[in-house]
Amino acid sequence: MLAAALKQIKDYSSVLAEDYEDKKTFKKAIDAILIPQRIIKGKISVNVDGKKKTFQAFRIQHNDARGPFKGGIRFHPNVTEDEVRALATLMSLKCAVAGIPYGGAKGGVVVDPSKLSKDELKDLSTSYAKFIAPYIGVWRDVPAPDVNTDGQVMSWMLETYEKKIGLLSPGTFTGKPLELGGSLGRTEATGQGGVFVLDVYARAKGIKVKSSTVAVQGFGNVGFWFAKLAKELGFRVVAISDSKGGVYDKKGVDVDKLMRLKEEGKMLPINITNDELLTLPITFLVPAALENSITKDNVGKIRAKVIIEMANGPTTSEADKYLYEKGIDVVPDILANSGGVTVSYFEWVQNLSGYYWTKERVNLELKNIITKAFMDIYKVKTLKKISFRGAANYLSLKRMVDAMMLRGRV
Ligand code: NAD
Numbered sequence: 001m002l003a004a005a006l007k008q009i010k011d012y013s014s015v016l017a018e019d020y021e022d023k024k025t026f027k028k029a030i031d032a033i034l035i036p037q038r039i040i041k042g043k044i045s046v047n048v049d050g051k052k053k054t055f056q057a058f059r060i061q062h063n064d065a066r067g068p069f070k071g072g073i074r075f076h077p078n079v080t081e082d083e084v085r086a087l088a089t090l091m092s093l094k095c096a097v098a099g100i101p102y103g104g105a106k107g108g109v110v111v112d113p114s115k116l117s118k119d120e121l122k123d124l125s126t127s128y129a130k131f132i133a134p135y136i137g138v139w140r141d142v143p144a145p146d147v148n149t150d151g152q153v154m155s156w157m158l159e160t161y162e163k164k165i166g167l168l169s170p171g172t173f174t175g176k177p178l179e180l181g182g183s184l185g186r187t188e189a190t191g192q193g194g195v196f197v198l199d200v201y202a203r204a205k206g207i208k209v210k211s212s213t214v215a216v217q218g219f220g221n222v223g224f225w226f227a228k229l230a231k232e233l234g235f236r237v238v239a240i241s242d243s244k245g246g247v248y249d250k251k252g253v254d255v256d257k258l259m260r261l262k263e264e265g266k267m268l269p270i271n272i273t274n275d276e277l278l279t280l281p282i283t284f285l286v287p288a289a290l291e292n293s294i295t296k297d298n299v300g301k302i303r304a305k306v307i308i309e310m311a312n313g314p315t316t317s318e319a320d321k322y323l324y325e326k327g328i329d330v331v332p333d334i335l336a337n338s339g340g341v342t343v344s345y346f347e348w349v350q351n352l353s354g355y356y357w358t359k360e361r362v363n364l365e366l367k368n369i370i371t372k373a374f375m376d377i378y379k380v381k382t383l384k385k386i387s388f389r390g391a392a393n394y395l396s397l398k399r400m401v402d403a404m405m406l407r408g409r410v
Helices: 002-017 023-033 081-098 118-135 151-165 189-205 221-232 255-263 274-278 317-326 339-353 359-384 388-406
Strands: 038-048 051-063 069-075 103-109 141-145 213-217 236-242 245-248 284-287 306-308 329-331
Touching: 002 023, 002 081, 002 317, 002 388, 023 388, 038 081, 038 118, 051 069, 051 081, 051 118, 051 141, 069 081, 069 151, 069 339, 081 103, 081 339, 081 359, 081 388, 103 118, 103 141, 118 141, 118 151, 141 151, 141 339, 189 221, 189 306, 189 329, 189 339, 189 359, 213 221, 213 245, 213 274, 221 236, 221 255, 236 255, 236 274, 245 274, 317 329, 329 388, 339 359, 359 388
Parallel strands: 069 103, 069 141, 213 236, 213 284, 284 306, 306 329
Antiparallel strands: 038 051, 051 103, 236 245
16 A cells, blocks of 8 residues: 555656756655655553553654644554555645645554443543644644544543643544534535535536436445435436445435435345446446455446546556546546545634534535635646546645745755
């Protein structure tokens, strides 16, 4: 994963290099972007079954030339330093492409939280917050939830941090519950942002909403909200799937009814496999589950006209190359799923000002930011005759390089 992220930066920087006269300074900036500014790692101690146990913990701060570091904290047994570093790097690119004033970071603890009691999870969260406390803060680094962490974990971490600094500082963590300064609209933000991208893409390309069909792989937070909101906008959502298989109806599926079944613990009326969903003859294919779901083995069978990447890294680089050559647009993850971090940014803005927005305002501001990000990328794509992914990477790297040069860091 790290190798792929670094290769992506090296590859796309060659297109950007043409725009800089001072090639030496440009190269220095790209070399700096390949390396995180700070790697914080160590063991944290947690009470488990009445005994002290230690766990490996990381916080990696990638680049803060554009603003404070920002990124989630995950608790997972497969966390590695390389993975955290790759995710921190991708966060820098995502914030730059969305045009929000942050640099990237990521944190993680190598632990299986499903084996912990609630008290042990609280102790883990507290211990991790003490570990990163000297390196975070509203204008330094703003963590958020990620895999296996949530609003409760953020609340425990916030309390620990505030006690340590002797000051209330709600803007130091985002993804908090509303009671502690969270933002309205955060739950659906990633799916909502993706649907704004879907809408602006359709308008830019002259695709009619009513005659467009959509298939969504993944029926978790992102997939559900994307499917529900796309349907509300008039797109025909013909298929959705979870890890067990998919539901297909060419007249359109009832997204809310399927979610009710899932919440009641009932089986979805599965009638296609996950692989079949990927190959349906549709307008928009939306991978919203896992990384590497579109590969060289299945890409040849894809009949969708456009792919909107809602999961992180769902298309392998070989499959991406094939799709580009075949003329199938791929709207990349760093743009399509940036709605989540954008509403986290709104949470921070609200905490800093102490004034809280309505959900309507959150959605309007999100629409403005993500539509502008799409149009900026679309202009670069057209001008440079490159893919959407190429244009997104071009723009994010340019914004980071320019910020580093202005600061005189290179
Ligand atoms: P989630 O855990 O809520 O849902 C994941 C869904 O994928 C589940 O419905 C699961 O059944 C399904 N799934 C798992 N394996 C599958 C398979 N082989 N085929 C089809 N479906 C399968 O996760 P989420 O929060 O919805 O995140 C989904 C993706 O979006 C991840 O890649 C995540 O990194 C990315 N993402 C999420 C957010 C966010 O705000 N939640 C933000 C940015 C990116």
